[in-house]
Amino acid sequence: MSGWRKYTGLIVTLLIVLLLTFWPLITGKDITRETIFTILLSVALASSLNILLGYTGYVSFGHVVFFGLGGYVGFYLLSVQGWSLWIAMLAGGAASAILAFLLGKAILRLRGGYFALATIGVNEAMRAFINNFEPFGGPVGMTLNFQVYRDYGGPAQALWLSFYMLAALTIIVVIISYSVRMSKFGLGLLAIREDEDAAEVMGVIAPNVKTWAYVLSAIIPGILGVIFFFKNGNIEPAPAFRLHFSIEMIVMVMLGGQGTVLGPVLGGMGYQSLRGYLLTSPLFKNIQLAVAGALLLIIVLFVPAGVVGWLRQRFPALRRVLQ
Amino acid sequence: MILQVEGVGKQFGGLQALSDVTFDLPEGQILGLIGPNGAGKTTLFNCINGVYSPTTGRVVFRGEEVTGSKTYAMAHRGLARTHQIVRPLNELSVRENVTVGACFGREGHGLHKANEIADEIMAFVGLAERADQLAGSLNVGQKKRLEMARALAARPYLLLLDEVLAGLNPSEIAHMVSIVRRIRDERGITIIMIEHVMHAVMNVSDRIFVLDYGKQIAEGTPEEVANNPKVIEAYLGDPELAERLMSE
Ligand SMILES: Nc1ncnc2c1ncn2[C@@H]1O[C@H](COP(=O)(O)OP(=O)(O)OP(=O)(O)O)[C@@H](O)[C@H]1O
Numbered sequence: 001m002s003g004w005r006k007y008t009g010l011i012v013t014l015l016i017v018l019l020l021t022f023w024p025l026i027t028g029k030d031i032t033r034e035t036i037f038t039i040l041l042s043v044a045l046a047s048s049l050n051i052l053l054g055y056t057g058y059v060s061f062g063h064v065v066f067f068g069l070g071g072y073v074g075f076y077l078l079s080v081q082g083w084s085l086w087i088a089m090l091a092g093g094a095a096s097a098i099l100a101f102l103l104g105k106a107i108l109r110l111r112g113g114y115f116a117l118a119t120i121g122v123n124e125a126m127r128a129f130i131n132n133f134e135p136f137g138g139p140v141g142m143t144l145n146f147q148v149y150r151d152y153g154g155p156a157q158a159l160w161l162s163f164y165m166l167a168a169l170t171i172i173v174v175i176i177s178y179s180v181r182m183s184k185f186g187l188g189l190l191a192i193r194e195d196e197d198a199a200e201v202m203g204v205i206a207p208n209v210k211t212w213a214y215v216l217s218a219i220i221p222g223i224l225g226v227i228f229f230f231k232n233g234n235i236e237p238a239p240a241f242r243l244h245f246s247i248e249m250i251v252m253v254m255l256g257g258q259g260t261v262l263g264p265v266l267g268g269m270g271y272q273s274l275r276g277y278l279l280t281s282p283l284f285k286n287i288q289l290a291v292a293g294a295l296l297l298i299i300v301l302f303v304p305a306g307v308v309g310w311l312r313q314r315f316p317a318l319r320r321v322l323q
Numbered sequence: 324m325i326l327q328v329e330g331v332g333k334q335f336g337g338l339q340a341l342s343d344v345t346f347d348l349p350e351g352q353i354l355g356l357i358g359p360n361g362a363g364k365t366t367l368f369n370c371i372n373g374v375y376s377p378t379t380g381r382v383v384f385r386g387e388e389v390t391g392s393k394t395y396a397m398a399h400r401g402l403a404r405t406h407q408i409v410r411p412l413n414e415l416s417v418r419e420n421v422t423v424g425a426c427f428g429r430e431g432h433g434l435h436k437a438n439e440i441a442d443e444i445m446a447f448v449g450l451a452e453r454a455d456q457l458a459g460s461l462n463v464g465q466k467k468r469l470e471m472a473r474a475l476a477a478r479p480y481l482l483l484l485d486e487v488l489a490g491l492n493p494s495e496i497a498h499m500v501s502i503v504r505r506i507r508d509e510r511g512i513t514i515i516m517i518e519h520v521m522h523a524v525m526n527v528s529d530r531i532f533v534l535d536y537g538k539q540i541a542e543g544t545p546e547e548v549a550n551n552p553k554v555i556e557a558y559l560g561d562p563e564l565a566e567r568l569m570s571e
């Protein structure tokens with residue numbers, strides 16, 4: 001394979017993201033932009049989580065902790081310290097990366113269900129801590145002074161700015177996800193997923209490799225948290241560390257196909273479309289989380305490889321296109 | 324000496340799986356490790372490559388003490404092994420499995436070079452036509468060869484083979500034995516092989532080491548060991564095996 005054909009899998013995935021991005025630009029409608037914002041956020045979070053869940057095989061039930069912590073750190077710098085959005089984003093990503101690094105050293109030694117449980121514990125502990133942390137506003141959280149939006153062209157313009165930033169980050173995540181998948185580092189992750197002890201016997205330094213995968217999967221959610229709460233205008237512990245958001249991320253990754261580049265993108269889109277429908281349907285409005293749980297169960301039982309994985313098994317000819 | 328094992332013992336709770344095992348292995352030899360089931364052969368491998376830390380004794384590899392090192396550290400030093408119960412990376416292709424060995428083993432190659440090594444090794448062990456198949460879909464014999472290929476791709480100095488002949492049919496055994504011999508002859512890799520298939524191990528080994536209930540009961544050339552009364556006694560529970568030993 002030569003030239004661009006080698007990158008077909010990446011190009012297909014990027015085209016989908018670009019299509020989503022340009023849709024609200026074409027229609028020019030705020031409502032379309034808001035819908036796509038939610039979808040892109042899911043796609044970016046799911047793709048980040050996939051690096052840990054899909055490539056490395058570690059189930060993080062509390063991945064939202066990075067979104068929340070990054071959001072809080074960035075929001076604090078923006079609203080209290082008056083720093084610029086760009087620096088706040090960097091700081092949010094850095095805070096999440098540092099937390100992931102420290103956690104990696106502490107809890108990535110746990111295998112399987114124990115690790116998953118520990119991640120839930122970390123998220124809950126962080127929520128409790130922030131709840132009592134006065135500089136971050138404790139249980140009340142923080143609210144952004146409207147003046148801040150002026151630096152970004154006013155509130156309306158700030159919404160578009162947030163959207164563009166999100167789209168750019170989503171593209172970056174997809175490129176990171178693809179690069180990891182195709183790299184020696186990624187091969188080490190896959191080996192760990194398949195059999196961690198055997199991987200170590202072959203020379204993979206699992207403790208380090210896993211930690212870097214964890215850090216990599218945490219940075220972008222941290223930055224996304226800053227954008228999300230900047231756009232939102234306020235931040236509180238409950239929405240920042242919402243455990244069921246974590247579970248939804250897992251559903252998205254599993255639905256699309258864990259361990260593939262395209263899977264989390266399709267999973268994020270599919271899940272959010274479904275959720276959008278459930279929210280508007282009076283019958284399902286109150287049980288959307290139950291539906292998410294049932295969906296997860298069905299996937300795990302019947303199509304553990306997800307949509308993309310299933311297609312790849314079923315139609316080997318598609319493997320180059322669907323990566 | 325590429326490997327020195329000095330008084331190595333390993334205890335699991337109340338069970339003394341290995342006691343006071345001592346031997347030296349010169350470079351370029353094939354050492355056969357035999358003994359009845361549960362004698363502690365696999366445990367000895369685990370103590371050498373770092374899966375377990377020995378309770379007593381020392382392991383010296385290429386002049387440096389490595390007792391209790393991590394398995395990946397041993398891999399980087401140039402030790403590779405196969406597993407008695409095969410451990411393929413099921414959802415990865417055969418080529419990817421072998422590439423892992425080349426990427427993370429002693430030479431730590433980048434992906435490109437590692438792929439070339441994988442191609443060469445797969446051809447060597449006879450897995451070339453399976454390269455793009457998922458490892459999980461191989462049959463037992465092929466999985467054994469995959470274990471071997473992954474270990475070889477690391478370009479080790481010392482290779483530990485744990486029952487690579489078990490479960491193979493006679494023609495597969497002959498093929499595997501010739502591969503083992505070629506690994507030493509053509510690549511200069513020192514080998515310790517655990518084996519229950521007596522004619523094969525007696526045939527291919529320069530020296531044989533016998534374990535029974537965790538203790539070394541004999542060591543010497545295949546002829547010496549086959550005629551050693553202690554060895555025959557250890558195998559008396561299996562008269563057929565004793566007979567086969569004697570007939571070598
Ligand atoms: N992790 C462990 N925990 C407890 N006991 C163990 C462990 N590993 C091995 N043993 C015990 O140590 C003894 C030696 O086992 P080992 O696997 O080394 O035997 P072996 O010589 O390789 O046997 P085989 O020929 O059946 O493979 C056995 O009694 C086994 O049950």
Ligand SMILES: [Mg+2]
Nearest residue numbers: 364365366407
């Ligand atoms: Mg054994």
